[in-house]
Amino acid sequence: MAESIWGKLGLRRASGVDKAGWGRTLGVAVVAFIYFLPVLFIIFTAFKPQGDALLVPPTLSPTSLFGLIPDHFVFTPTLENFGSVFSRSMTPGGAPEATGFDRYFFNSIFIASVSVLLALAIGTLAAFGFSRYPLKGNDTYLFIILTTRMLPAIVVIIPVILMFRVVGLSGSYFGIIMLYTAFNLAFTIWMMKSFFDELSPDVEDAARIDGSSGIRVFFKIALPQVIAGLAATFVFGLILTWNEFLFALLLSGPDTRTVPVAMNQAVSSGGRGTDWTLLAAIETLFLIPVFLVTFFLQDHLLRGVTFGTVKR
Amino acid sequence: MTAASHSLPAPLFTAVVAHNWKLAIAVAVVVSAISIAVLPAALSFWVVGVTATLVAAAFTVNAYRRHYFGALLVAPAIAVLFVMNIFPLLWSLGLSFFAYQANQQTIRFIGLGNYARILTNDLAANATWSALINTAMFVVFTVSAQMIVGFLLAILFSKQFPLRKYLLILVLTPMMLSVVASGVFFTYYYDPTFGILSYVINSIAGDQFILMSTKVGAVTGIVFADAWMWSPFVMLLVLAGLVSVPKYLYEAAAIDRVSRWRQFWMITFPYIRGLLMLALLFRTIEAFKLADLVILLTKGGNDTLTISYHLIRIANEQNKTSEGAAISYLMLFMVIVLTNLYLYLANRRTLGA
Numbered sequence: 001m002a003e004s005i006w007g008k009l010g011l012r013r014a015s016g017v018d019k020a021g022w023g024r025t026l027g028v029a030v031v032a033f034i035y036f037l038p039v040l041f042i043i044f045t046a047f048k049p050q051g052d053a054l055l056v057p058p059t060l061s062p063t064s065l066f067g068l069i070p071d072h073f074v075f076t077p078t079l080e081n082f083g084s085v086f087s088r089s090m091t092p093g094g095a096p097e098a099t100g101f102d103r104y105f106f107n108s109i110f111i112a113s114v115s116v117l118l119a120l121a122i123g124t125l126a127a128f129g130f131s132r133y134p135l136k137g138n139d140t141y142l143f144i145i146l147t148t149r150m151l152p153a154i155v156v157i158i159p160v161i162l163m164f165r166v167v168g169l170s171g172s173y174f175g176i177i178m179l180y181t182a183f184n185l186a187f188t189i190w191m192m193k194s195f196f197d198e199l200s201p202d203v204e205d206a207a208r209i210d211g212s213s214g215i216r217v218f219f220k221i222a223l224p225q226v227i228a229g230l231a232a233t234f235v236f237g238l239i240l241t242w243n244e245f246l247f248a249l250l251l252s253g254p255d256t257r258t259v260p261v262a263m264n265q266a267v268s269s270g271g272r273g274t275d276w277t278l279l280a281a282i283e284t285l286f287l288i289p290v291f292l293v294t295f296f297l298q299d300h301l302l303r304g305v306t307f308g309t310v311k312r
Numbered sequence: 313m314t315a316a317s318h319s320l321p322a323p324l325f326t327a328v329v330a331h332n333w334k335l336a337i338a339v340a341v342v343v344s345a346i347s348i349a350v351l352p353a354a355l356s357f358w359v360v361g362v363t364a365t366l367v368a369a370a371f372t373v374n375a376y377r378r379h380y381f382g383a384l385l386v387a388p389a390i391a392v393l394f395v396m397n398i399f400p401l402l403w404s405l406g407l408s409f410f411a412y413q414a415n416q417q418t419i420r421f422i423g424l425g426n427y428a429r430i431l432t433n434d435l436a437a438n439a440t441w442s443a444l445i446n447t448a449m450f451v452v453f454t455v456s457a458q459m460i461v462g463f464l465l466a467i468l469f470s471k472q473f474p475l476r477k478y479l480l481i482l483v484l485t486p487m488m489l490s491v492v493a494s495g496v497f498f499t500y501y502y503d504p505t506f507g508i509l510s511y512v513i514n515s516i517a518g519d520q521f522i523l524m525s526t527k528v529g530a531v532t533g534i535v536f537a538d539a540w541m542w543s544p545f546v547m548l549l550v551l552a553g554l555v556s557v558p559k560y561l562y563e564a565a566a567i568d569r570v571s572r573w574r575q576f577w578m579i580t581f582p583y584i585r586g587l588l589m590l591a592l593l594f595r596t597i598e599a600f601k602l603a604d605l606v607i608l609l610t611k612g613g614n615d616t617l618t619i620s621y622h623l624i625r626i627a628n629e630q631n632k633t634s635e636g637a638a639i640s641y642l643m644l645f646m647v648i649v650l651t652n653l654y655l656y657l658a659n660r661r662t663l664g665a
Contacts, residue, residue, distance in 0.1 A: 022473070022474055028476075028479050031465075032479040032482045035482065036482040036485060036486075038501065041501075058508055122388045122389045125385045126386045126388070129382045129384070129386040130386060132381075132382070135386070141390075148398065150648070151640055151643070154620075154628060154636070155401070155404050155627075155637060158404060158627060159407075160400050163399075166357055178392065178395075179396050182395075183396075239488055243491060260491075260492050264492050274500075276500065280493075282493070283490060283493035287488060287489065291481070294488065295481050298480065
C-alpha cells in the first residue's frame with residue numbers, strides 16, 4: 001500500500017510539480033544570491049589578509065571579475081586564517097601554539113552525531129509506540145513532551161548543573177550527549193509520530209495475522225517506509241545540535257568543548273576586540289560538514305517532511 | 313493482543329518475581345530514604361539511581377509479560393526525558409517557591425513571593441513587564457516576517473527548474489550558521505564606522521547613519537537578522553506542502569476556469585495548512601526564547617530587553633536562581649496558552665471546512 005500513498009501524495013517522479021525553464025532559474029538565482037550574500041561575505045572574510053577585515057570601504061571580492069569590480073573592492077585571497085585556526089601565537093610576537101581546535105571539531109562531530117542518532121533511535125521507538133499502541137492519555141503525554149522544548153535552556157540548566165556536579169558528570173561526554181539526546185527527543189518524537197500516522201496499517205495488520213512478532217513488524221514493515229522521515233529528522237536535529245551554544249558553554253569541560261563555545265572564546269579573548277578573519281575561518285570550516293550532510297540528504301528532506309505532515 | 317494482556321494474574325505483594333513492580337517501588341523508596349539520610353550526596357545519588365533502574369526494570373518486565381508494547385516502546389524516551397528534562401523542570405518549579413541563590417547555602421520557603429515580586433516590584437520601572445512587552449513585539453514581528461518571507465521563497469522554488477537543488481541549498485545555509493558567528497557578523501554589517509550597511513547609506517545620503525541608535529532601528533536590525541536566519545525553516549516546511557499537491561487538481565480547476573486566487577484557497581491551502589501550523593508553532597516557541605541575537609546586537613540597550621535575556625541576567629549574572637525560575641514559569645504559562653490557542657484555532661478550521 002506504500003505505493004498508493006506515494007501516488008496519492010503526488011510524489012512519484014515529482015508528478016505534482018510543474019516544470020519551468022531557465023528563465024525561472026535566472027530569477028531564483030538572483031533572489032538566492034542576495035539571500036546568500038551575508039554568508040558569502042563571511043566565507044570571503046575567511047580568505048582575507050588579517051588587516052583587510054575592517055577596511056572602509058569593505059573589500060568584497062577575491063577577483064576583479066575581468067575588471068567589472070573596482071580595484072579598491074578587491075582583496076588578495078590567502079589561506080593563512082585557516083592555518084591560524086589550528087595553530088597561532090597567543091601572545092604578540094610569541095611562537096605559534098596549537099589551539100586545540102582539531103579536538104573541538106572532533107568533539108562537535110562526535111557529540112552531535114551520537115546524540116542525534118541516539119535521539120533518533122529512542123524517539124522512533126517511542127513515536128511508533130505513541131502511534132500504534134496509544135496509552136491512556138496519549139495526547140497529554142505528547143503535549144508534556146512538547147513542553148520540554150518550550151522553556152528557555154537557562155531554566156533547565158541550573159538544576160542540571162547542580163545534578164551533574166553532584167554526580168560528577170559535568171565536563172564528560174556522557175553527560176552532554178545525554179542532555180542533547182533529551183533536547184532532540186521532543187522534536188524527533190513529534191515528527192516521527194506524524195510519519196507513522198500516515199502509514200496504512202493494513203500491511204502491518206496482515207503481517208501480524210501471518211504471525212510476525214511486533215518487533216519484526218516494526219523493523220521489516222514500518223521502518224523501511226519512513227526512511228525519508230528519518231533523514232529529514234536527522235538533518236533538522238543535526239542543524240539544531242550542531243550550533244547549540246548555552247548547554248555547551250555551561251556543561252562542557254576543557255576536553256569536551258564544542259566548536260561554538262571555543263569559537264566564542266577564540267574571537268573575544270585577549271581584549272583586542274573581535275578577530276574577524278579568524279572567526280570567519282572557524283565558521284567556514286564549521287559550516288562544511290553540516291552543509292554536506294544537508295546537501296546529500298536534501299531530496300529526502302523535502303519528500304520526508306511532506307510525507308510526514310500532510311494529512312490526507 | 314487484548315486477550316493476552318489480562319491473562320497474567322497480579323502477583324502477591326511480597327512475591328519476589330521480576331514483574332512485581334509494587335514491591336520494587338516499596339523497596340526503592342525505603343532504600344533511597346535510608347541512603348539519603350546516611351550516605352553523602354554523591355554516593356546516595358547513585359544508590360537512588362540504581363533503585364530507580366530496578367523499578368524501571370520491574371515495569372519493563374511487567375509490560376513485556378503482559379504485552380503492553382506501547383509502554384515498552386515509549387519507556388526509554390520517557391526515562392531520558394524524565395532524568396534530563398522533566399526532573400530538572402520540576403525541581404526549578406519547586407525552587408520558584410523558595411528564596412534561593414545559587415551562590416549561597418541558605419534556602420527559605422516564601423510561597424508565591426517570587427511571583428509577586430517579579431510582577432509588582434517597583435512598578436515605575438519594572439523590567440519584567442517591559443521585557444514581556446518587548447518579547448510580545450518580537451514574537452509578532454519575527455514570526456510574521458519569517459512566515460511571509462518563508463512563504464514567498466517556497467513559492468519561488470515550487471516548480472521544477474534547472475539547478476533548483478543548488479539554489480535551494482544556498483537559501484538553506486543561513487539556518488546552518490552558528491548564531492555566535494552570524495550574530496557577531498551582523499554587528500559588523502550594522503556597525504556605524506566599518507559596516508557595509510552604513511557605508512552604502514552614508515554614500516547615498518552623505519550623512520552618518522547609525523542603525524542601532526534608536527529603538528526602531530535596533531528592533532528592525534534584530535528582526536531582520538532573526539528573520540534572515542529562520543525563514544528557510546518555514547520555507548522548507550511550506551515547500552514540502554506545495555510540491556505534494558497533485559497536479560490533476562490544478563488541471564481540473566483550469567478546465568472549470570477557477571480563478572488563481574480561488575485555486576490557492578481551495579486546492580493549495582488545505583495541503584499546506586498543517587505544515588504552516590507546525591512552522592508557526594515551533595517558530596513561536598523559539599521566538600519567545602529569543603536572547604542570543606539581542607545579547608550580541610544590543611546587549612538589551614535601547615529598550616530591546618527580552619524576557620529570555622532578562623531571565624539569563626537574573627538567574628545567571630545576578631544569581632537570583634529562584635526568581636529566575638519564577639519568571640520562566642510565567643513564560644511557560646504564556647507559551648502554553650498561546651500554543652493551545654493555535655491548536656484550537658487550527659482544529660476549529662479543520663472541523664469547519
